[in-house]
Amino acid sequence: MWGIIATWRMAHEGILAAKELLVKERSAGDAVETAIKCVEDYPYYKSVGYGGLPNEEGVLEMDAAFMDGDTFAIGAVAGIVDIKNPISVARKLSKEKFNSFRVGAGATRYAQAEGFEQKEMLTERAKKIWEKRVEEVAKHQLDPYDGHDTVGVVALDELSSMAAGTSSSGLFMKKSGRVGDSPLSGSGFYVDSEIGGAAATGLGEDLMKGCLSYEIVRLMGSGYSPQDACDQAVYGFSEKLKKRYGKAGAFSLIAMNKEGQWGVATNVEFTFSVATKETEPTIFIAHPGENQTTVIEPITQEWLDAYEKRIKAPI
Amino acid sequence: MWGIIATWRMAHEGILAAKELLVKERSAGDAVETAIKCVEDYPYYKSVGYGGLPNEEGVLEMDAAFMDGDTFAIGAVAGIVDIKNPISVARKLSKEKFNSFRVGAGATRYAQAEGFEQKEMLTERAKKIWEKRVEEVAKHQLDPYDGHDTVGVVALDELSSMAAGTSSSGLFMKKSGRVGDSPLSGSGFYVDSEIGGAAATGLGEDLMKGCLSYEIVRLMGSGYSPQDACDQAVYGFSEKLKKRYGKAGAFSLIAMNKEGQWGVATNVEFTFSVATKETEPTIFIAHPGENQTTVIEPITQEWLDAYEKRIKAPI
Numbered sequence: 025m026w027g028i029i030a031t032w033r034m035a036h037e038g039i040l041a042a043k044e045l046l047v048k049e050r051s052a053g054d055a056v057e058t059a060i061k062c063v064e065d066y067p068y069y070k071s072v073g074y075g076g077l078p079n080e081e082g083v084l085e086m087d088a089a090f091m092d093g094d095t096f097a098i099g100a101v102a103g104i105v106d107i108k109n110p111i112s113v114a115r116k117l118s119k120e121k122f123n124s125f126r127v128g129a130g131a132t133r134y135a136q137a138e139g140f141e142q143k144e145m146l147t148e149r150a151k152k153i154w155e156k157r158v159e160e161v162a163k164h165q166l167d168p169y170d171g172h173d174t175v176g177v178v179a180l181d182e183l184s185s186m187a188a189g190t191s192s193s194g195l196f197m198k199k200s201g202r203v204g205d206s207p208l209s210g211s212g213f214y215v216d217s218e219i220g221g222a223a224a225t226g227l228g229e230d231l232m233k234g235c236l237s238y239e240i241v242r243l244m245g246s247g248y249s250p251q252d253a254c255d256q257a258v259y260g261f262s263e264k265l266k267k268r269y270g271k272a273g274a275f276s277l278i279a280m281n282k283e284g285q286w287g288v289a290t291n292v293e294f295t296f297s298v299a300t301k302e303t304e305p306t307i308f309i310a311h312p313g314e315n316q317t318t319v320i321e322p323i324t325q326e327w328l329d330a331y332e333k334r335i336k337a338p339i
Numbered sequence: 340m341w342g343i344i345a346t347w348r349m350a351h352e353g354i355l356a357a358k359e360l361l362v363k364e365r366s367a368g369d370a371v372e373t374a375i376k377c378v379e380d381y382p383y384y385k386s387v388g389y390g391g392l393p394n395e396e397g398v399l400e401m402d403a404a405f406m407d408g409d410t411f412a413i414g415a416v417a418g419i420v421d422i423k424n425p426i427s428v429a430r431k432l433s434k435e436k437f438n439s440f441r442v443g444a445g446a447t448r449y450a451q452a453e454g455f456e457q458k459e460m461l462t463e464r465a466k467k468i469w470e471k472r473v474e475e476v477a478k479h480q481l482d483p484y485d486g487h488d489t490v491g492v493v494a495l496d497e498l499s500s501m502a503a504g505t506s507s508s509g510l511f512m513k514k515s516g517r518v519g520d521s522p523l524s525g526s527g528f529y530v531d532s533e534i535g536g537a538a539a540t541g542l543g544e545d546l547m548k549g550c551l552s553y554e555i556v557r558l559m560g561s562g563y564s565p566q567d568a569c570d571q572a573v574y575g576f577s578e579k580l581k582k583r584y585g586k587a588g589a590f591s592l593i594a595m596n597k598e599g600q601w602g603v604a605t606n607v608e609f610t611f612s613v614a615t616k617e618t619e620p621t622i623f624i625a626h627p628g629e630n631q632t633t634v635i636e637p638i639t640q641e642w643l644d645a646y647e648k649r650i651k652a653p654i
Binding site: 094095096097098102103120121122123124125126127128129130131133134195198199200201202203204208209210211214227228229232233234235238239242265268269270271 | 409410411412413417418435436437438439440441442443444445446448449510513514515516517518519523524525526529542543544547548549550553554557580583584585586
């Protein structure tokens, strides 16, 4: 069996590319890296890699992580700047016994020294969006944009190995050095090849309050299906957070187990892409349903057309 | 009931200071911050705050986190430089809905802008130790020092609120921008006032593979005593890591539940300090025992004398 699942419609082309590897018995790690690189490279996705929106100061700082489900090896970067593929840096770091999570200037210098491709990652389009936003904020005293579009991927290969990865430019207009859940083990991602894996997208500040990726994997390990594990962890914690913190930010989780079964749960409208040996690559849309369940439907052409128009609209 | 537990003998003076607050019905948050500030301020502790040992480049980069067990609010910093009390910065950040985890230059600039006390944190003594080490490494091709002395604290106050915090200068001779588990929710710390809290010290790269602080709190929430929760999580994961990753770094966890009962587990020799309404502040020493248990004994005067001599020995 093989399978791969990823957050957001933006991951779909990456899923198509990763599928080509998985059918050829390439590793789950290669599939995760390939899928995420596609998203990082595409200029119209505003929350990951090239074309991502910058922080308050106009600097595009990126976070990424990679986890090997066979060994639990983790590599991660946060606040890395002008490196074409943060996910590849994270994957390389996962092979290190020490110093495998690197932040800020140290992360960027590591990537440069290791020969990772450097690239001016702030596009003209992203800069324009930022300039417009700076003006609006000056006028209206706004909150930062509650963007929550991390790409998170979980993959299973024919040899029963699993891997997970994330990549994000974080909140638009974030403060310099702000880090969300994406590079944090247990919050942004977690994977155990003997059980399954999970990854998150959403308000990182709230996701790290719940360690939901770890919790979903744990629930799958105690016998829950991926869908039941996602429902229980996400809706349970969302309720708890409202009661205890007063409010729960948007968050959405994906999961796949070692049999290639998958699930998602979300407290907002959420799209995702999935492919397995038994199912053609498909984009779905999910909403929170009644009684802590999730409503999942195939995406409509109408939705896709509107999305395409939206991401390429003139600034 | 009130109680407080902290990693390592170095935390003991901080526990004494925090106890004075807890008996006066001050908050668990105040107790955690006070205890950790004592450790950050003491020049002879080489792995936390002032006097901490620097990274490979001779720069002292510090990590810290604070979590409020009532609301799950978290604040954290990583790679912060020349700020007297990173724990106080983390606590302040925990009050922010967005941008509450800050790394690198962004973390330092935030602390400066908010008026936190700035201080040259690298002592002459730490610099000497670093210079000596640089020479040795050049001669012998050594691994980085496997130091694992984060201060982690969990406290319970008379109003049944709980808090947790950590502070660390990380691995001696770490690479620039390296971050361990200390500022990472679920790995370095976790606390839920309706259950209990836990904190970790050890090889951060391995601790984040297991999310052990979260797991210990979860086990306490499902009915385990703090000691049984620590034993199960720590020894279970240590075995799993040896099997799957080939090796498990040193790690030690502390926990306290909402009744003020406590527990610890460790795969190395480990000292800690604890005080509750019913028990005078005491330093204990722990070792891994047989069949996934922990042997805990009061510290001897001989051990304390040798420790005092060691930390103040001429370089």
